[in-house]
Amino acid sequence: xxxxxxxxxxxxxxxxxxxxxxxxxxxxSGQDDHDLTVRRASGGAPVxxxxxxxxxxxxxxxLTLKPGRYVLYCSISDHEARGMRAVLVVxxxxxxxxxxx
Amino acid sequence: xxxxxxxxxxxRLLWRGGFGPRPKDRQRLRSHAAAxxxxxxxxxxxxxxxxxxxxxxGGRLDPFNEYGHDSVWWLDxxxxxxxxxxxRMTLNWHDHWACSNSKVNDPRLxxxxxxxxxxxxxxxxxxxxxxxxxxxxxxxxxxxxGSTDESPNENFAREFFELFTLGAGNGYTERDIRESxxxxxxxxxxxxxxxxxxxxxxxxxxxxxxLGAQGRFDALDVVDRALANKHHAPYLCEKLWGYxxxxxxxxxxxxxxxxxxxxxxxxLKPVIRLMLSDPALYAGIDEPDMVKSxxxxxxxxxxxxxxxxxxxxxxxxxxxxGQVPFYPPNVSGWPSNSEWLSTGAVQARFSAANRMIxxxxxxxxxxxxxxxxxxxxxxxxxxGRPWTSRRTEKTLHGYARxxxxxxxxxxxxxxxxxxxxxxxxxxxxxGPDAQVC
Numbered sequence: 133x134x135x136x137x138x139x140x141x142x143x144x145x146x147x148x149x150x151x152x153x154x155x156x157x158x159x160x161s162g163q164d165d166h167d168l169t170v171r172r173a174s175g176g177a178p179v180x181x182x183x184x185x186x187x188x189x190x191x192x193x194x195l196t197l198k199p200g201r202y203v204l205y206c207s208i209s210d211h212e213a214r215g216m217r218a219v220l221v222v223x224x225x226x227x228x229x230x231x232x233x
Numbered sequence: 234x235x236x237x238x239x240x241x242x243x244x245r246l247l248w249r250g251g252f253g254p255r256p257k258d259r260q261r262l263r264s265h266a267a268a269x270x271x272x273x274x275x276x277x278x279x280x281x282x283x284x285x286x287x288x289x290x291g292g293r294l295d296p297f298n299e300y301g302h303d304s305v306w307w308l309d310x311x312x313x314x315x316x317x318x319x320x321r322m323t324l325n326w327h328d329h330w331a332c333s334n335s336k337v338n339d340p341r342l343x344x345x346x347x348x349x350x351x352x353x354x355x356x357x358x359x360x361x362x363x364x365x366x367x368x369x370x371x372x373x374x375x376x377x378x379g380s381t382d383e384s385p386n387e388n389f390a391r392e393f394f395e396l397f398t399l400g401a402g403n404g405y406t407e408r409d410i411r412e413s414x415x416x417x418x419x420x421x422x423x424x425x426x427x428x429x430x431x432x433x434x435x436x437x438x439x440x441x442x443x444l445g446a447q448g449r450f451d452a453l454d455v456v457d458r459a460l461a462n463k464h465h466a467p468y469l470c471e472k473l474w475g476y477x478x479x480x481x482x483x484x485x486x487x488x489x490x491x492x493x494x495x496x497x498x499x500x501l502k503p504v505i506r507l508m509l510s511d512p513a514l515y516a517g518i519d520e521p522d523m524v525k526s527x528x529x530x531x532x533x534x535x536x537x538x539x540x541x542x543x544x545x546x547x548x549x550x551x552x553x554x555g556q557v558p559f560y561p562p563n564v565s566g567w568p569s570n571s572e573w574l575s576t577g578a579v580q581a582r583f584s585a586a587n588r589m590i591x592x593x594x595x596x597x598x599x600x601x602x603x604x605x606x607x608x609x610x611x612x613x614x615x616x617g618r619p620w621t622s623r624r625t626e627k628t629l630h631g632y633a634r635x636x637x638x639x640x641x642x643x644x645x646x647x648x649x650x651x652x653x654x655x656x657x658x659x660x661x662x663x664g665p666d667a668q669v670c
Contacts, residue, residue: 136338143338145298157300161335
């Protein structure tokens, strides 16, 4: 999955993904620092984050996700409240599908 | 490599109107007239010819979900397109109507933009311009979306006159920009649902005065106002020529192309055909002076050697050379000609050629019986028989002899003879002659 961060948008290439291994790349095409953090939509602690990705740089996050709704967001400052947020629905994996990017 | 005058003209044509010849093209296209016809009518068959592009580990490209795959996808089209002229013009229009994913942030929208460029690349400029106004990627890139009657954004209108249709300060005023910006209001984009639209309530439906005419103009009227301006045709023809030749367009050719463009009501094919047929395109045929852009250089190298795209590393290698498709540096597009050859960019070109010869010749694979002439012939064959100047040819001959002279011990033969082949191949692909066409 590829996501683009800018002020203050988070544009992800996928809204759905099969359960299991997910590789997410974050391109920071904005001017400020951003990150890509993932948490369950129902709440709780983040399940993973790229860490800070500086402007013009690429961050990579590798996760193993169970089925459910997740929120992708930028955890820096109030960026999520300003709009840097997207929803990812993780679905049960079909037996033959390979790991998705 | 020596060529006849006809071969030299064919090669120039295939480099300027495409991404260079494949070895088979040399056998197939025997005359300049045949090569010109082939560019304009490449015949029936698959639109892409050659092996599918892959990642380093043999996987498929995934341009929407993998960073860098979008630009490698474009590179592959340049390498494999049967319709070389259309593909080359698509790249040229990408420079002219520059739009970057660095702001759009959505490869799907950029692919739709590519498709529009390609569809109209040899068609009608009015259709192309109208399609660009409606291109969602362009609407984001130049802030057309969100431009309202209460707060019209002038970005698109300004670039439309300055870069896309008339030229800087060429027959328009600041008032024309402001009034056109009003005509261009009303486009909308909802970031959450990713849906584009047009909201009549946010459009300024009032009377505007644009380039000497008055009316309740809308977005597409701005296109017609600009194309009706007397400065448009010369500006566009001169700019198109700049994609084909680094030399100024001769006044007689400018007049012929402007006449053809106007009389055909903005058809591009007649104009491009006149330019590719004109003797001015073949000036300095033995001293090529047009620096290949990075995409042309890499795609040409892949075509010459018959190699397909086998790695997505081309994305960062093109970045090092200064030209990444889908990512022009700004709205005025990329630099041109000698500006491509900064110290860092030349180094990146050398590295790219290194990638081409990687693992093609292993130590111990060449016998000490191979003569200097045979070594050079082998390298020339590998590199797709590229043009070389007499001076380069002489230097390569000298190197082919001197590099292995006196090196007859087994361990020397094992390394230095293959090394000679590697160096010859590298110079043919990356030396000064390989940078121009």
